[in-house]
Amino acid sequence: MRIKADTGLCVGSGQCVLTVPAVFDQGDDGIVVLLTDRPDDETAARARHAVTLCPSRALSILRE
Amino acid sequence: MMESVTGESADVELPVERGCPFAPPAEYERLRARAPISKIRLAGDGEAWWVSGHDQARAVLADSRFSSDRRRDGFPLFTLDAETLRQLRSQPPLMLGMDGAEHSAARRPVIGEFTVRRLAGLRPRIQEIVDRFVDDMLATGRRPVDLVRALSLPVPSLVICELLGVPYTDHDFFQSRTAMMVSRTSPEDRRRALAELRAYIDDLITRKESEPGDDLFGRQIARQRQEGALDHAALVGLAFLLLTAGHETTANMISLGVVGLLTHPDQLALVKADPDRTPMAVEELLRFFSIADGVTSRLATEDVQIGGARIKAGEGVIVSILSANWDPAAFEDPAELDVERGARHHVAFGFGPHQCLGQNLARMELQIVFDTLFRRIPTLRLAAPVDELPFKSDAVIYGVHELPVTW
Numbered sequence: 001m002r003i004k005a006d007t008g009l010c011v012g013s014g015q016c017v018l019t020v021p022a023v024f025d026q027g028d029d030g031i032v033v034l035l036t037d038r039p040d041d042e043t044a045a046r047a048r049h050a051v052t053l054c055p056s057r058a059l060s061i062l063r064e
Numbered sequence: 065m066m067e068s069v070t071g072e073s074a075d076v077e078l079p080v081e082r083g084c085p086f087a088p089p090a091e092y093e094r095l096r097a098r099a100p101i102s103k104i105r106l107a108g109d110g111e112a113w114w115v116s117g118h119d120q121a122r123a124v125l126a127d128s129r130f131s132s133d134r135r136r137d138g139f140p141l142f143t144l145d146a147e148t149l150r151q152l153r154s155q156p157p158l159m160l161g162m163d164g165a166e167h168s169a170a171r172r173p174v175i176g177e178f179t180v181r182r183l184a185g186l187r188p189r190i191q192e193i194v195d196r197f198v199d200d201m202l203a204t205g206r207r208p209v210d211l212v213r214a215l216s217l218p219v220p221s222l223v224i225c226e227l228l229g230v231p232y233t234d235h236d237f238f239q240s241r242t243a244m245m246v247s248r249t250s251p252e253d254r255r256r257a258l259a260e261l262r263a264y265i266d267d268l269i270t271r272k273e274s275e276p277g278d279d280l281f282g283r284q285i286a287r288q289r290q291e292g293a294l295d296h297a298a299l300v301g302l303a304f305l306l307l308t309a310g311h312e313t314t315a316n317m318i319s320l321g322v323v324g325l326l327t328h329p330d331q332l333a334l335v336k337a338d339p340d341r342t343p344m345a346v347e348e349l350l351r352f353f354s355i356a357d358g359v360t361s362r363l364a365t366e367d368v369q370i371g372g373a374r375i376k377a378g379e380g381v382i383v384s385i386l387s388a389n390w391d392p393a394a395f396e397d398p399a400e401l402d403v404e405r406g407a408r409h410h411v412a413f414g415f416g417p418h419q420c421l422g423q424n425l426a427r428m429e430l431q432i433v434f435d436t437l438f439r440r441i442p443t444l445r446l447a448a449p450v451d452e453l454p455f456k457s458d459a460v461i462y463g464v465h466e467l468p469v470t471w
């Protein structure tokens with residue numbers, strides 16, 4: 001599973017950071033920063049959930 | 065395929081008051097059962113689309129074909145009186161009412177102030193503020209205490225004060241005016257309080273422009289200077305938006321959250337037993353009360369097919385946060401206040417690009433207040449029967465006017 005973050009769409013609501021801090025962070029400007037784009041098995045389900053919570057649809061899961 | 069309901073207006077006129085303080089009006093359930101999006105009549109005149117379903121609510125709020133610009137003709141503003149509407153239209157737009165690139169340009173410079181990390185840094189200070197007001201409650205000999213005045217209003221007011229960089233000596237002025245704005249006084253009193261606050265904020269921003277400090281506005285001013293010219297009106301507008309959007313909402317949610325927990329003792333016991341449950345309890349209380357129902361209105365700028373409805377360009381759309389958050393398709397047994405539900409997909413803070421800028425500040429204030437209040441006053445209880453509490457059943461932001469408590 002690979003995650004993509006579109007920083008142009010991000011509105012900095014922080015939902016992803018609250019949901020999986022091991023995968024998502026925010027820069028000082030509030031915009032999403034991916035700590036890893038390949039969440040491990042332990043965090044994958046929560047990362048998938050975070051993608052659905054993103055209000056601006058800035059996060060997506062890439063099919064590989 | 066669901067039937068399109070275009071043209072056929074449901075037999076419901078908005079707004080409807082909440083009857084039971086702990087549930088959406090029966091009309092909401094009827095409308096949702098009929099269709100996730102249906103047409104309704106608005107008080108006065110006119111019609112709008114009513115979005116009841118959770119999926120559809122998120123879809124509309126995330127769709128850029130729906131505009132937030134309240135100045136457009138046809139925008140469904142049924143909750144505002146004519147005078148407020150006139151004021152709104154005469155003022156420069158706030159990010160809340162902007163679309164697309166313009167919205168992004170207004171919101172982006174501020175989101176760095178509300179990151180999860182930056183807010184975590186405010187936690188000790190907010191804890192101090194909450195403790196101070198709880199100290200005062202415990203020190204008073206009088207019971208019952210009105211929790212609205214003792215805690216719910218002053219906490220977010222002081223937090224916003226500090227965020228806006230209001231000097232300590234002005235806190236009393238600031239708090240009395242913000243309390244006035246949301247109290248049950250006459251519309252004239254409220255308008256006067258509003259005008260005084262606006263003048264104060266205008267002056268505050270002017271002072272900050274000549275001596276920018278290390279605070280939210282200091283940083284905005286520095287950024288604007290770097291990028292070109294200072295936009296005084298935009299800064300005043302931002303200060304005002306943060307004040308009005310962040311004060312009454314949080315205050316009402318504090319009061320209702322306390323009512324919700326005190327009237328569901330089994331749920332309160334769970335929270336008291338393990339403060340790690342508080343963050344999820346806050347999410348559940350946000351969902352359960354959905355206090356900002358009706359603030360998320362939009363106007364279609366193109367024809368849109370969505371949830372079985374054919375919405376035409378120029379038609380108004382009202383997304384019901386309360387209905388969406390009680391949609392059984394998204395939340396099992398929605399009428400159950402379940403602090404262990406663990407559901408974060410509610411739309412209490414909206415959805416899409418306008419999703420609440422201050423949501424993580426609000427979350428933190430609520431968490432700290434509930435934890436502190438029930439830890440320091442474990443015997444806290446309502447001093448009036450719940451059905452006698454003055455709920456704001458007809459207000460834009462749901463809440464309670466007064467909340468007598470004792471211990």
Ligand code: HEM
Binds near residue numbers: 306309310426
């Ligand atoms: C429990 C408390 C709160 C609730 C329920 C709430 C609810 C909401 C909702 C539903 C919206 C979306 C409006 C729309 O889509 O048209 C919103 C937007 C907004 N809120 Fe909150 N809010 C709360 C607290 C706060 C706080 C504490 C602040 C600031 C310190 C704040 C600042 C804002 C701002 C600036 C916007 C506009 C964002 C934009 O247009 O991009 N809110 N809020």
